[in-house]
Amino acid sequence: MALSPRSRVVRSSLAFLLGITLLLPAAAAPAAAADPAVLRVGTTQDLDSMNPFQTALVVGFEAFTLNYELLLGFDQNLSPAPEFADSWTKSDDGMTYTFKIDPNKKWSDGTPATSEDVRWTYQFILDAAKSDAGATCLGYLDPYLIDASLKSVTAPDPQTVVLTLDRPDERILEAYVPILPKHIWGDQTIDTICDFQNEPPVVGSGPYQAQEWQTGQFVNFTKNPNWTRSQLGPDSVVLQIFKSTDTMVQALKSGELDYAHGVNPQQFDALKGQPNIDEKAGTANGYTELGFNTYGTGTGKTIKGGGASTKALQDAAFRDALGYAIDKQTLVDKVLGGYGEPGTTEVPPFQTRWHVEPDHPRTFDIELAKQKLDAAGYVLNADGKRLDKQGKPINLSLVFPDSDANYPQAAQFIQAWFAELGIDVSPAQFDSDTLIDKMLPPEAGKDYKAKFDMFIWGWAGDVDPNSLLDIFNCDQIGNSSDSLFCDPAYDALFKQQNEATSYDQRHALMAQMQNLIYDEAPYHILYYDSNLEAWRTDHFTGWQLQPAENGSPLFGYGSWGYRQLAVAGAAAPSPTAAPSENAVSSPSGGGAATPAPTQETSQPAASGSDNTALIAVIVLIVVVVVVAGFVFMRRRRPETEEE
């Protein structure tokens, strides 16, 4: 493809810029640190709602876990820990849980926080989930209590909450439901909760409450004056929304930002070794899959004017054979820049307690894939095209959303591999909303036609794997199921594991489910993604990963990560922050790892050494421009003189 002159200019300018970026070491100079105890967290995902029931995004969950507390939070290893409740006991039969709340507990506005707030919140969800209209306004929060079989919630006294279950189920301790203040939310009904904006200033019991929200720009959270559970380092937390990860990374390097959520692999690599910056490629609790439109499997249903282009996609043997033509390691290396793991089963390895590797793993072997296709009755015609059982050449559409830059690249690889099997693939990118409409089946509404063959997309899970397992249930067709897969055997296993009373029993059932999905292959899980995070160590210390081995400091589960932070230079567990003069003279460490507590002390040293390189670069640029100008003018000169 020939490049137009303009795009050549763009490309060479970009290459030049990239070169410059690599030449310049980042200065450790915080440019504008008006308040030393402001924790600035950057993300490119825009906050969608301050109402916990109305958010579907990671950032929305992050915001509500700062505003509010869960009944029980999560510790570093994702085990239940005191949060709204101080302690809990389980009855002998495992069906009744009793929680105790601190008698002095207060909301951020000073109102006493009691068991009645818990009762109201949980009861609201129970009532809403029972009514048809209400469930729609509960967002992603409704399954937690229902899946854990919560039957009733009572508040016998202001410090006690009693939860009664239908069966013993420890997942009631992991319910990701924020406890809301009844005196603010009490007037809300199932009909009004959808519209309740919960505008800042928010009243909550979490460590920080939103004071100001400029849509698309930032949310400013300040410390809860009534927070007593731990010593909080930052006085306030600013969630800054960036339009481009490039700017976000520059802000992190310049010291204006303390934490960057979700950088890309190239930026991540470039940040390695930068002074005062740590980074971690944490394992995501999710995956990216190549999915198939299996609509009609088992049911024989068809969609007039829609559905998949070939019946072959309903055949597990066909989908299985394609799995041998996907080199997942190459995808991880080339598409993810090495940050990720080749995918296998539907429960990601992040879920160390539940993930199992498949009993019959596939290898990358194009020849084997061909043999399996032949054996399953999908033969080549004279032109080398693979035919389905109706004798029609198989041409598969491959759709994916525009939300992830990795999808088009993965699609190109898949297209090339499947071409070797004699199967043509036509990739197409859509915006997420259009794609959802395109992929929904008639079960979601009579106008939907599920007209696609394959897709690339991803899922992220909860602490409990249920939400990821649920996707393949028959009753999710028309809801979250995108492969439109249905196997009654899987549904039965789902129900059994959900009601299992012991870990071993549930684990065994879940292992069967993971193998079933792997073998029948409505999805080929391409890879388990990584969360690439980076943060500065010179403003705040105490960054800890949650979970410890493969997690990230923030954007984890609950507000645990924020609560571990301390102002750099201050003695970590001390109740009062040390004055910055002490920190300046502190002789600790030495070298790049030394925290630079104030602007004045760190800036001259850092920028001084950078200036030489920088001036050289600027001089170089000026020379290039001037020479270019001269060359251009010289060339034109003869013509102009002739005139």
Add this chain to the structure above:
Amino acid sequence: MGSSYLGRRIVQATLTIVFILFLNFFLFRLMPGSPERILTRNPNISAETKAALKAKWGLDKPLIPDQFIAYIESTVSGDLGLSFKYRGEPVAEVLGSRVWPTVILFGTGEVIAVFVGLGLGAYAGWKRGGPVDYVGNGISLVLYSTPYFVIGMFLLVIFATALGWFPTNGMLTVGATYDSLIARLWDFGSHLFLPLVTVSIGLIGLYSILMRSSIIETLAEDYVLTARAKGLSDGRVLRVHALPNALLPAVTIVALQLGYVIAGAITAEIVFNWPGLGTLTVDALASRDYPVLQGIFLLLAVSVVLANLAADILYGFLDPRVRV
């Protein structure tokens, strides 16, 4: 200036704006995707709730005539509707809070670019072949052909990240408290500087190239020769005879350029996370916030029309021939 000239221009501008109103309505409804999906956010939504939501936002009625009439009625009365994304805030208020950052950034950028660019171009053309012409024209060509986001990233990496002289993003330091108005202005100014330089630099290239060729062309005219022959000083020839005539094409371009400036604004604003109309446009597109998008496009289209009208009127002053 003849009143018929002015009248014709105003009628033309009004007709254009009416046409824009029509276009604005249909254009956004041709886009794929449905706004109710954003409104509800919840994948597990029932058909009844979806219908109720559509009814609430008037999306259940036919596009023509109901939705269209409602649109014209409210637009004429200054009501641009309620934003989907901004939690039901009136569009006029959403735009109001975002229009000033853009006006300050691009207004100031334009003014700087007009003076520096036209001045540089005029001087380069006047002293053709001189060192200012060589260097200035070379730089102008490079700058003109460089997109805003490249200039912006370049400045960002050097002056914000490496040198730490300026902040990298935003308009004010979020969460900062100010002792005085001066401190607040200082913070604003330091945030404004790099985006402003980016915008100015991009425009200076264009204006100086344009002005240079315009001056060179004018200098070859007979009346300039006559002026010289009359023995007028160089300065007087330039100021009184060459410059006013050379300015004519420049005025047209500056006015026409306004639309492109705003388009460029989007990339410059994104690089610096500047909370203006550019970033708002991107957000509104991503969330299919039709009312906000309509508001933005109406605002932009009307300002381009008005800028052209202003250019026409200015033409009348600069060039007596067009007043007929």
